Amino acid sequence: MLKVKGLDLGVVGSPNLLLRDVSFDVRAGEIVGIVGESGSGKTMASLAVMGLLPSSVELRGGSIQLDGRELIEAVGQGDRPSANISMIFQQPRSALNPTMRAGRQVARALELNQGLSRSDAAGEAIAMLHTVGIAGAERVARAYPHQLSGGMCQRVLIAMAMACRPRVLIADEPTTSLDVTIQAQIFDLIRTLVGETGCGVLFITHDLAAVAEMADRVVVMYGGQVMETAGVNALLGDAEHPYTRYLL
Amino acid sequence: MTTTPPVRSPDFVATEYPPPEELSTRGRAVRLVREKPRLVMGITLLVIFAGLAIFGPLFVGDPLKTDPSGAFLRPSANHWFGTDNFGRDVFARAVHAARLDLTIGVIISAMALLVGSAIGVVSGYFGGRVDELVMRLTDIIMAFPGFVLALVIVAALEDSTKNVVIAVSVSYVPYFIRLTRGQVLIERELEYVDGARLAGNNSWRVAFRHVLPNALGPSIVGATLVTGFAILTVAGLAFLSVGIQPPTAEWGVMVGEGAKDIITGEWWTSLFPGAMIVAAIMAFHFIGDELGGDTRL
Numbered sequence: 384m385l386k387v388k389g390l391d392l393g394v395v396g397s398p399n400l401l402l403r404d405v406s407f408d409v410r411a412g413e414i415v416g417i418v419g420e421s422g423s424g425k426t427m428a429s430l431a432v433m434g435l436l437p438s439s440v441e442l443r444g445g446s447i448q449l450d451g452r453e454l455i456e457a458v459g460q461g462d463r464p465s466a467n468i469s470m471i472f473q474q475p476r477s478a479l480n481p482t483m484r485a486g487r488q489v490a491r492a493l494e495l496n497q498g499l500s501r502s503d504a505a506g507e508a509i510a511m512l513h514t515v516g517i518a519g520a521e522r523v524a525r526a527y528p529h530q531l532s533g534g535m536c537q538r539v540l541i542a543m544a545m546a547c548r549p550r551v552l553i554a555d556e557p558t559t560s561l562d563v564t565i566q567a568q569i570f571d572l573i574r575t576l577v578g579e580t581g582c583g584v585l586f587i588t589h590d591l592a593a594v595a596e597m598a599d600r601v602v603v604m605y606g607g608q609v610m611e612t613a614g615v616n617a618l619l620g621d622a623e624h625p626y627t628r629y630l631l
Numbered sequence: 632m633t634t635t636p637p638v639r640s641p642d643f644v645a646t647e648y649p650p651p652e653e654l655s656t657r658g659r660a661v662r663l664v665r666e667k668p669r670l671v672m673g674i675t676l677l678v679i680f681a682g683l684a685i686f687g688p689l690f691v692g693d694p695l696k697t698d699p700s701g702a703f704l705r706p707s708a709n710h711w712f713g714t715d716n717f718g719r720d721v722f723a724r725a726v727h728a729a730r731l732d733l734t735i736g737v738i739i740s741a742m743a744l745l746v747g748s749a750i751g752v753v754s755g756y757f758g759g760r761v762d763e764l765v766m767r768l769t770d771i772i773m774a775f776p777g778f779v780l781a782l783v784i785v786a787a788l789e790d791s792t793k794n795v796v797i798a799v800s801v802s803y804v805p806y807f808i809r810l811t812r813g814q815v816l817i818e819r820e821l822e823y824v825d826g827a828r829l830a831g832n833n834s835w836r837v838a839f840r841h842v843l844p845n846a847l848g849p850s851i852v853g854a855t856l857v858t859g860f861a862i863l864t865v866a867g868l869a870f871l872s873v874g875i876q877p878p879t880a881e882w883g884v885m886v887g888e889g890a891k892d893i894i895t896g897e898w899w900t901s902l903f904p905g906a907m908i909v910a911a912i913m914a915f916h917f918i919g920d921e922l923g924g925d926t927r928l
Contacts, residue, residue, distance in 0.1 A: 435825050470829055478822040482844040488830070495831035543830055 384583050385409040385432070385468070385551045390445035392427055392436070392607075401427055401440065402607045409551055409583035414574070416586045416598030416615070424607040425587050429553045432585070433470050449550065466496060469544035470553040474560055475536035479528040485539045486512065486524025492546035511542040516572055534565035538572070545576060552576075553585045558593070570597055595619055603627045673917030680911055684733045687726035694719065694727040694880035703897050713899035715889060725904050727880040732862050732911065735796055739861040740854045742800040747807020748843065748850050754808065755815030755846075756838040762812075769805035777802035778864055785874050795874035799864050803857050810853050814846035821845075852922045859915030866908050882908045 385408060392402040402424045409415045417425045430436050432447055432454075447454045449465050472478035480488060489508035493499050499507060505524075512520035515538040528536055537557060544552055554573065558566040574597070577584055586597055594601055594615065601618045603610040603626065611624040618627065664671050698718030706713040712721035754765040772780065777799075784798035818824065819842055827841040828834075866883030868874040870890075875881045877888060882904040889901030 433825075433829065435828075466831060470825075472822050472826065474822060478826040480823045480827060480841050480845065483841070491832070492830040540826070543826070547829075547831065 384411050384450055385585070386446075386448040387428070387432065388446045388448070390428065390431060390447065391443035392424075392431060392440055393443045395439050395441050400443065400607060402431075405445070405604070405607070405609050407602045407609065407612060409585050411550070411583055412577060412581045413599050414577060414584040414586050414597050416588060416594035416601045417604060418588060418591060418594050418601060419604035420589060423604040425604050426555060427607075428604070429470070429555055429585060429587055432551075433468060433553060435470075466547060467550040468553065469547045469549035469551075470555065471537065471540045471544050471557050473556045475533055475540045475557075476528055476531075476560075478540055479536055481528055483527075484524065485526055485528060485531060485536075489524070489539065489542045489546055492543045496547040508542070508546075511546060512539065515539075515542045515545070515576075516568065517542075533561050534568065537561060537565075537569055541569075541572060541576070545580070548580070549582050551583045551585060553587070555587045556589070557586075559588075559590075566593075573597070591619075667921055669917040670921035673914050673921065676910055676914035677918065680729055680733060680914060683726055684730040688730055691723035691726045692720055694724040695878055696720075703892070703900075706899050712903040713897070715885075715897075715900040716892065721885070721900055721903055724880040724885055725882070725907055728882045728885065728904065729907065729911075731792075731875075731880065732865065732882055732908075735792070735865050736858045736862040736911075736915075739796055739800045739803065739865070740858040742796070743803035743857060743861075744807050744850055744854045746800070747804045748811040748847060749839075750804070751808040751811025751850075752815050752838050752843045752846065755812035756819055756842055757834070765808065766812075769808050772802070772805045775802075777860075778867060781864055782868060782871070782873055785868060790874055790876055792875055792879075795865055795868060798874075799861050799868075802864070803861065806853065806857065807850050810850045811843075811846055814849055815842055818842050818846045852919055855915050855919035855922065859912040859919070862911050862915075863908065 387408065388406045390402055390405040391400055393400050405424070405428050407415065407417070407428075417428065419425045427436075427440070431442065434454075436442070442455065445455065449467055452465075454465055479485065483491075486505065486508045489511055490499075490501070490504040493504040493507050493511070494501060497504075497507075509520045509524050512523055517523050517535065517538050523531065523535060523539070528539075531539065541557075552573075557573070558569050561569065570593070573584060573586075576582070586594070588594060598615045600612065601615050602612045603618070603624065605626050610626045611618070696719060698714070701710075701714050701718040702716055704710050704714040704718075710720050710722065712725060715721055715724075750765060754762045775783075780802040781795070781798040784801060785794050788794040788798070815838075824837060824842060827837045832841065862882075865874065866881070866886070869876075869881050869883030870887040872887065875884055877884050885904035886901045886908070889897075889899075889904070892898070892900045
């Protein structure tokens with residue numbers, strides 16, 4: 384479904400590459416983990432797919448396809464390359480607009496992506512908040528982000544992302560800022576949503592335990608390159624690449 | 632000898648923090664006065680002025696009624712602020728002027744805020760050539776003192792209250808452009824902006840509906856300060872017979888008309904309206920300052 388092939392990224396004005404020949408794909412209903420240490424390029428790869436590259440980073444080549452449609456042109460232009468890719472962030476609280484009520488933010492996403500009217504969207508937003516496991520969705524919908532816990536914010540963010548009905552959901556270390564119990568709940572939630580909607584997930588993390596629990600397949604990155612791609616059991620059982628073995 | 636288990640000395644027992652002191656309304660008021668005297672003073676002054684502006688004119692006489700036989704009366708129980716050279720009641724005039732001056736001040740700062748923040752958000756969020764152009768234009772406007780700029784604009788149009796409002800607004804617009812732009816540059820790097828884009832908002836929506844509300848803080852604080860300064864500018868222009876003209880009851884006009892009376896000993900015709908100007912500016916300044924504003928303009 385999502386196919387990234389031979390992606391090269393470089394810093395503007397420097398010949399060095401940040402990402403070299405990065406390729407991976409995500410199929411429908413599949414959770415693909417990208418692991419690697421800090422600076423290995425896993426976040427850059429996901430930002431490229433989202434069209435959120437910082438202005439100092441440029442595309443040097445490669446291809447990003449969603450369902451056979453080439454997105455690489457759109458990626459360079461700073462707009463959202465495809466409505467079918469959504470993302471949830473590392474710091475859920477800062478990824479929400481602090482001056483807008485949580486429900487309204489979800490409702491906006493519904494209005495924009497599903498063409499609902501304002502009042503329909505408001506109702507649907509509460510339903511969505513309920514779906515992502517928020518008890519007392521009406522109350523949370525009226526709250527501002529600073530009144531919600533980190534776990535709540537992440538759920539709101541997931542509701543927003545799902546409101547776009549994405550084919551692919553990118554989760555960039557969605558639980559690093561949350562504690563362990565909430566982490567488990569968020570993982571469950573993501574898995575449930577994948578089961579229900581059949582979207583693919585690109586799950587970025589440095590936590591191999593999380594990968595073991597969540598992912599179907601794993602892409603190991605190091606120094607801007609893909610070291611190894613394998614099924615999660617194969618990888619954890621018998622890593623081929625020395626770096627992967629080192630990580631384990 | 633038997634060993635006893637170590638017993639922690641009572642010092643080690645974690646003591647609970649004392650519960651937060653419950654304060655009565657009066658206690659809270661006292662604390663607010665002690666901790667933020669300027670804020671309390673500013674708000675008190677502002678409330679007085681607002682009351683004066685809204686209800687005052689209902690209780691005082693006609694500000695334009697002349698009485699040749701009662702000219703230059705000293706302040707007394709009948710004429711709190713005395714009367715001027717035409718026998719007009721200075722208190723009545725000052726109260727009517729409060730309504731005019733405060734209204735003008737608020738309108739000017741609201742207009743400058745509206746226009747300045749809109750330009751600022753476009754400039755800061757989209758950047759590039761538009762930003763460069765806007766910044767150079769604000770540089771040019773800011774190269775002139777606001778007072779002189781307003782003076783020139785009113786002179787080029789014609790003397791009227793409307794034109795003064797336009798002119799003074801224009802001279803404060805660059806201030807809000809800068810404030811908003813600076814804050815937008817910080818806000819636009821935050822993650823929720825990416826989030827808003829991913830949710831499918833186009834860039835204009837992101838700029839105006841998501842970034843702008845979050846970037847308005849400093850400008851709103853700035854607006855309270857500008858309101859005070861706008862009153863001063865308007866009064867200053869009127870003092871120079873630019874803009875608002877006699878016999879309108881306006882503080883600057885009154886100070887301008889009354890200034891010549893000082894030599895002959897009638898200090899009250901200019902002192903009271905002057906004191907009103909000072910108090911009004913102080914009110915806005917104290918509030919803006921306590922809200923965390925940068926008082927440099």
